[in-house]
Amino acid sequence: MSIIYFLIGCSVLLALCFLGAFFWAQRSGQNDDLYTPSVRILFDDEESPEK
Template sequence: MSIIYLLIGCSVLLALVFLAAFFWAQRSGQNDDLYTPSMRILLDDEEEPPAEK
């Protein structure tokens, strides 16, 4: 029965670590722009690369 208390404590500690990592990512701007990176692959570049001589 005492192993259950240990496992509950470890799972709560792990959940708090993940929660802290999530808040750190939000505060540091990891999820500021979710739209542009997904659309960048669909847009063609208009400029031609310079020709070599």
């Protein structure tokens, strides 16, 4: 039974780490530009190799 308490504690700690990483990413501006990555594939490369 004590292993269940240990595993629950580990999973809560891991969830808090992921939540902290998510809030850090939001504050640092990771998701500010949602439009450019979706249309970047539509633009031609400036320096395309000629064959």
